[in-house]
Amino acid sequence: xxxxxxxxxxxxxxxxxxxxxxxxxxxxxxxxxxxxxxxxxxxxxxxxxxxxxxxxxxxxxxxxxxxxxxxxxxxxxxxxxxxxxxxxxxx
Numbered sequence: 001x002x003x004x005x006x007x008x009x010x011x012x013x014x015x016x017x018x019x020x021x022x023x024x025x026x027x028x029x030x031x032x033x034x035x036x037x038x039x040x041x042x043x044x045x046x047x048x049x050x051x052x053x054x055x056x057x058x059x060x061x062x063x064x065x066x067x068x069x070x071x072x073x074x075x076x077x078x079x080x081x082x083x084x085x086x087x088x089x090x091x
Contacts, residue, residue: 026063
């Protein structure tokens with residue numbers, strides 16, 4: 001039984017969502033997510049051959065963190081610098 005649960009959780013963690021679905025799941029607008037991408041706050045998990053940007057559960061958690069920090073008063077530039085300092089973002 002434990003093994004089946006592990007397989008299911010791995011499958012869920014690798015589930016990829018389009019930009020609109022990822023934005024909805026993270027609680028931001030599609031435009032906000034596009035802006036986060038444009039200013040370098042995050043990168044898509046995968047880009048399909050047709051150019052669609054796809055996001056996994058880890059990326060959605062990062063989007064939520066960005067939103068929470070921004071709502072707490074941190075400017076997006078400061079959030080980006082924080083990610084660069086922590087080594088979680090390519091600078």
